[in-house]
Amino acid sequence: xxxxxxxxxxxxxxxxxxxxxxxxxxxxxxxxxxxxxxxxxxxxxxxxxxxxxxxxxxxxxxxxxxxxxxxxxxxxxxxxxxxxxxxxxxxxxxxxxxxxxxxxxxxxxxxxxxxxxxxxxxxxxxxxxxxxxxxxxxxxxxxxxxxxxxxxxxxxxxxxxxxxxxxxxxxxxxxxxxxxxxx
Amino acid sequence: xxxxxxxxxxxxxxxxxxxxxxxxxxxxxxxxxxxxxxxxxxxxxxxxxxxxxxxxxxxxxxxxxxxxxxxxxxxxxxxxxxxxxxxxxxxx
Numbered sequence: 001x002x003x004x005x006x007x008x009x010x011x012x013x014x015x016x017x018x019x020x021x022x023x024x025x026x027x028x029x030x031x032x033x034x035x036x037x038x039x040x041x042x043x044x045x046x047x048x049x050x051x052x053x054x055x056x057x058x059x060x061x062x063x064x065x066x067x068x069x070x071x072x073x074x075x076x077x078x079x080x081x082x083x084x085x086x087x088x089x090x091x092x093x094x095x096x097x098x099x100x101x102x103x104x105x106x107x108x109x110x111x112x113x114x115x116x117x118x119x120x121x122x123x124x125x126x127x128x129x130x131x132x133x134x135x136x137x138x139x140x141x142x143x144x145x146x147x148x149x150x151x152x153x154x155x156x157x158x159x160x161x162x163x164x165x166x167x168x169x170x171x172x173x174x175x176x177x178x179x180x181x182x183x
Numbered sequence: 184x185x186x187x188x189x190x191x192x193x194x195x196x197x198x199x200x201x202x203x204x205x206x207x208x209x210x211x212x213x214x215x216x217x218x219x220x221x222x223x224x225x226x227x228x229x230x231x232x233x234x235x236x237x238x239x240x241x242x243x244x245x246x247x248x249x250x251x252x253x254x255x256x257x258x259x260x261x262x263x264x265x266x267x268x269x270x271x272x273x274x275x
Contacts, residue, residue, distance in 0.1 A: 059273055085273070092273035097240045097247075100267055104191060113191055117270055124274040132272035135238040138227055139192040142272075168226055
């Protein structure tokens with residue numbers, strides 16, 4: 001899960017975790033997102049991975065709740081959501097307006113904000129698709145997990161985070177994980 | 184006066200405000216007042232053809248405007264309208 005030597009503050013960069021899988025067309029540009037660094041605790045990361053692997057060959061999804069601070073965006077809570085895409089969930093994910101309302105209420109209850117969403121790309125790279133771009137909202141971090149199902153069991157091989165810039169193009173964020181959960 | 188509730192991800196375009204008030208008497212006019220006051224919202228609410236983006240849902244009270252008269256839905260004074268995104272995406 002970590003790559004290279006972990007920095008002294010215990011945060012480690014993420015990205016390619018193994019062999020890349022499938023192919024996607026990146027819909028990204030050079031626009032600067034407002035949160036360049038997004039940090040997830042080990043528990044948050046593991047939950048996203050569990051949901052993504054459990055949904056394979058379909059797409060798993062959920063909301064990411066937390067707080068923005070001077071040192072970046074800290075994700076503290078994962079809200080798993082049933083994929084509402086129905087028969088299309090092998091290649092699509094959908095979260096309903098009611099799901100969003102519930103996520104906003106849960107965030108407020110915990111003194112947090114809805115800061116992002118995560119979803120998996122089964123057998124495709126962790127880069128945004130055209131469909132991801134069409135439905136994207138500003139301000140949110142879009143964490144994508146690439147799940148490779150070509151081995152004996154599905155495996156998360158890439159995790160990357162993106163945010164919509166002012167020109168409605170995705171820019172990649174620096175996604176970091178921490179070994180120990182934050183207080 | 185009517186009011187429209189702005190979801191958190193779009194509040195960066197309203198100076199952090201979660202509520203916008205206008206005397207507009209239809210959903211269309213209320214949305215137009217909103218984006219004229221906060222122009223940065225326009226590309227996130229409307230596509231290049233000026234239509235409401237498909238993943239942006241608008242509710243009058245508890246009712247989706249798709250079940251009413253769409254953006255032509257008339258508003259009586261004191262109505263609360265909500266913008267709520269339906270999050271969607273995927274590999275294709």
